[in-house]
């Protein structure tokens with residue numbers, strides 16, 4: 121995979137902390153060495169705190185954190201690296217630039233390219249989903265901005281969603297608004313969180329929900345002031361990490377495996393289906409019109 125070479129990660133100890141702890145009636149002072157390891161590439165910043173076992177992953181793909189082939193490839197490689205790191209038990213996923221969590225799939229990757237490119241792109245989208253939805257880590261989305269379509273999917277893959285309390289930020293699977301269709305595994309991910317009836321309506325209408333609306337029906341779990349999103353994510357993470365890993369992981373797998381297996385057993389057919397759908401003239405036209413609308417809105 122050519123993009124493998126694009127990953128330029130470096131591990132660098134950053135900071136030492138000292139901590140203290142109470143033990144029954146006596147105060148035990150313990151010198152705790154907390155090293156924060158940073159490993160980043162040009163699209164993803166990761167800081168792993170070895171004391172807590174929590175990694176904060178910040179998406180950094182300006183201007184809108186769209187999920188391009190390069191971005192998705194680096195995302196999956198980074199996630200795999202954290203997954204295999206025994207010192208990492210939890211992942212907080214957020215955006216390096218507030219206001220936009222992620223604009224979803226990069227529409228330019230789905231316009232005017234070859235069938236081969238579409239196939240490669242879709243495999244990378246599948247890979248991201250399989251890795252994030254199937255992660256053994258505790259995953260928390262710290263949604264610090266708007267999160268349409270693929271951005272919403274990423275948040276939905278996490279175990280818990282905290283969103284900035286700002287009605288200007290919206291989240292949802294809006295695919296039909298672009299004249300495209302959320303595939304079955306996007307649909308399943310949403311309906312596993314909010315239920316079939318709500319998903320059925322939201323997906324048909326391609327609805328984007330302002331943060332307060334999203335909270336009402338459980339698309340996100342908690343709203344907090346913008347400046348508290350990261351700290352709240354850290355404290356929720358600490359609670360989740362009090363549960364023994366093996367028990368939580370088996371439970372998570374029990375809840376999600378049926379959904380991931382549906383794609384695992386149909387990956388090639390799903391790619392074929394995507395390629396034949398996206399190469400249709402009418403779909404290409406819809407995407408072009410949508411991009412044009414985005415540009416005009418900006419003007």
Ligand SMILES: CCCCCCCCC/C=C/C(=O)SCCNC(=O)CCNC(=O)[C@H](O)C(C)(C)COP(=O)(O)OP(=O)(O)OC[C@H]1O[C@@H](n2cnc3c(N)ncnc32)[C@H](O)[C@@H]1OP(=O)(O)O
Pocket residue numbers: 183184186220222223224225226227228266268269270271294295298300301302303304393394397398411414415418
């Ligand atoms: C049967 C089943 C088979 C399978 C069928 C197929 C299934 C496909 C599933 C698809 C899943 C998806 O995620 S589809 C993607 C859906 N995403 C969206 O609809 C998001 C659209 N974007 C927005 O709403 C907004 O841009 C938003 C993210 C809120 C940010 O608003 P702002 O005002 O801050 O910024 P803007 O000025 O709009 O955008 C800045 C620039 O980024 C570009 N841009 C914005 N979103 C972009 C995007 N997703 N991809 C590329 N480029 C994007 C804009 O065009 C601008 O480009 P310049 O003008 O050049 O600067």
